[in-house]
Amino acid sequence: MALQGNVGETGKIRMPKINRRRSPRRALELAIRVFGTDFQGKDFVEDSTTLEVSPHGAKIRLTRQLIPEQEIRVLCQDNNREGLFRVVRQVGEPVGEFSFWGVECLNPSENIWEGALPRPGPKPVPKPGPQLDRAPGRPVDRTPSQSLDPGLGSKAKTPVQFMLRCSQCGMRELVDVDETQIQTMRKLKGLVRGCPACGATVLWKGVAVKGPRSV
Template sequence: MPNQAYDTPARRSERVLLRIPIRVEGKDTQGDPFDELTYTLVVNQSGGLIVVSRLMLPGAVIRITNLNNQVFCFFQVVMRSARSLSGTPEWGVKCLDPDIEIWGVHFQDKSEEPAQEGLIRVLLECRDCSYREMTALTVEQYRRLVSYSSVARPCPRCDFPRDWTFAVVDNGPERPSPTLPATSISDLAAQREAERRQEKRLGVKLPLGIRLPDGSEETSTTENISKTGLCFACNFELQVGERLYVRVGLDRPDEQRDIPARIMWRRPAQDKGRAFYGAKLERTEEEKSRQVGSRQ
């Protein structure tokens, strides 16, 4: 294993809140070697945020293997997260060879994106080979994807145009497993199977309006969405259980409606002053009235 840190320039790419099972090998603060099965929380082209129970020094070089595809790469420990939702230390790491697609996702470079405003960034998956890509779609392409559940585009792996669908984001940080880090491959497989049974979420970055009960407002984007919830990052200091209202989507402002939601979890983001939040969507008063009326 390399014993020095490399000055590798970070690439600008979209982040994805994605839980990927990984093996981390390195040395702790006492110089003792460790080998730990654990998982990622956030990934991008240049690095990620991972969970590791052993304490590490900033600048330390570790080897990470993606257990989904067995690709490995060396990373440098950048910092320890100030807070941990799982109770286990969380670490920001930088990839020392960003050309290796260790996460099994191709992150589209900013220069590859269409030169226009209003792009929707989506985690897509090739229907034929399961190749994943975080890419920017035009509004028209995104609406077509929603309407037909797929969009035609070239696949680098298939080397032909293929149908691409929404990629499902694995179980995220709002339900940290108390048994992780796992002690064996079989334990990890059992945990992954349990996660698959939970609600599917899609890696979609849609425009998001946030309004607090006191009238304070902020605009952001979703990190991922599901039928009953969403994840986002914002500058508000919100607490678990706090209520808010969200507006999600591409409709004109006069066509959008406030959806009540409640904060279920909070995690500090690496962006200064911001935090990730998981929110559960609640029924509006109109929806509650309709349900009551249907029972009478």
């Protein structure tokens, strides 16, 4: 059966657009290692992450510039499964040193993301337990392996909250940020993340929050 399209003013047949994506993607950050050749013909190996995955492809970020239709090899470091992928296109605008790429697995029956776990977030800081009084006459153990204040060593790992603003649509959101993400924010002047409102993966910048006025 022949495909039918609309006839335009010039007499040419306009064929209907076909959605080439075979399966829906979901936002999932997985650790990957990419093997390939950049647009200058130089071989590279780069550790990075996915932003979205589907059984047949993914959206990844890289510091290297690629060329559509080229082939790359991707290793999912969470389950040690790898596959050969085709670069479909560049997605959106680069943010800082990162560019974003849509890739498609060349083996339709191979899902290298199956069984992989997302990257863990910041671990909760354990609360110090009650200190027991030492018995009379027992010396205090002050070995270097023990800390007099159990909370001092974990304060730096406590997640903090930042009010961030999407540079695409202006949506604001209060986000928990760990120490690694804070270092990224200092480098990029913001945090790259997906927006639940407009769906774009862009740079979110910090917004100053004014406190209540004193009476």
